[in-house]
Amino acid sequence: MEIGPGQFLLARLDDVARWAQSSSVWPLTMGLACCAIEMMSVTSAEYDIARLGSEVFRSSPRQADLMIVSGRVAQKMAPVVKRLYDQMADPKWVISMGACASSGGVFDNYAIVQGVDTVIPVDVYVPGCPPTPDGLLYAVNLIQQQIKEGGRGGILARS
């Protein structure tokens, strides 16, 4: 569509803001365990998360919109994860990547938090051990969809 001189578009500010927000979801650089390597893979040439506008991994929680909990959360790490989440500016989203982050996975023991949703609220759960990079891309897609629709909470990224 081409807009010539004298023509204009009308849109609701909400919709424009959500469209912009959903196309630039910046994740926080927080690698925990195995899934972190697959999280790195999505930035590689093969999967290229830049297509979704999410390639800008931010090292400071103040600049990040999305926390990808990539791996098992140890009891010692849980307070750190909570603190990082609190430091992120609103609005913020959380992907729980993999079986360990979602439910403790195979590690049902004293050391691992049985699901990161006991510590912070989670928007999308990605199953797998570890999930494929495609799985994570799909989860980011779901986050974008959520942002556009304005809903929150507890989606399972299942194909």
Add this chain to the structure above:
Amino acid sequence: MSLSTQPLTPEIVSQEGNAMVLSMGPQHPSTHGVLQIMLEIEGETIVKAEPEIGYLHTGIEKNMENLFWSHGQTNAERMDYLAPSSNALCYALAVEKLLGITDQIPERAQHIRVLQGELTRIASHCVWLGTHAIDIGAISVFFYCFDLRENILDLQEAAGGARMHPNYIRIGGLNGDLPDGYLDKLDALIAKFPGRMRDLRGLLQANPIFQDRTIDVGVITAQQAIEWGVTGPALRGSGIAYDVRKAYPYSGYDRYQFDVPTRTDGDAYARFLVRLDEMEESLRIISQVRKDLNTPGPVAIDDPKVFPVPKETIALSMEALIHHFKIVSEGFRVPPGDVYSPIEGPRGEVAFYIVSNGENRPYRARLRPPSLYNLQCLKGMAPGNLIADLVVMIGSLDPVFGEVDR
């Protein structure tokens, strides 16, 4: 090198001079996981560094005590998640030694085990090189490395069914033969590899910025390396040609021609060169293994008490059905005893120390994680250097926190 037991916390702030305490990590892009380093700094210079580990403590070893021998494999792979196949191989070899079936493993299974071990070494070094380069500021290396790694993950997926934790190497052999089309993909990788290595060397080896950042940074002398228990590329970068594949050959490594690359400088650049040479040596081994892979043969021992019978025989034979039921419902028992079984992983000497009391579960399974011992040197290496150099040191030691904390 000073060894103090006084923990460094942000509350302790030195009263004299300009010293301050800085916490680096556990969420930091350059600590390669969840390492926290408490630093006492004066300006940009490090006075004291205390690595704080345990942020990924998973209780894997404790979990293994509650799992059947064959199930422990799953946990072993998740310790060093950059090189799962080499951990799996280490565990399998240790249990096989306890069972006394080491010399019954079929030839073809051994060839494929060596192949998997070397592929995983290349894949692991790819992640190391990509992240090490990013830490120093060169981003494009990461894309080349992960492209090569992706080819290897494809092979792992074809063989074991999963990209990162294939669980392909099992106690008593392998979980099935290589699938159709695998060897063609392997040939394509072998053909692609030399060109890709040329690219990687071209990007970094003679790069003046890279050399400035790594030469004479993080020097470990041969004496220090021995004192700290360093193994793997970090030890060989200090001039000691110790490689478990040569010193205590396993899985038929003595059949293959390969060199153990060493450098004498002991700095981050020397470790970089050693790892690049190692990747090429790995390919040399893979090319030799490739020739043996044309010969078909069994890939697991023929002992229904240890290795599950082929699925298709279950419906045909009562014996097979009983064996299958027994092995699935209660596993197998391992004679009492203990064993220490080392192999050469991408980071150094990986070993399992396993104690059995004759049950169908290990009494104790302990991993010797090379990363933990290599990481120790940080405390001695860091003082006197800049904070920016600390990032290079961590990168050049290539720790994996899954195995440091377990």
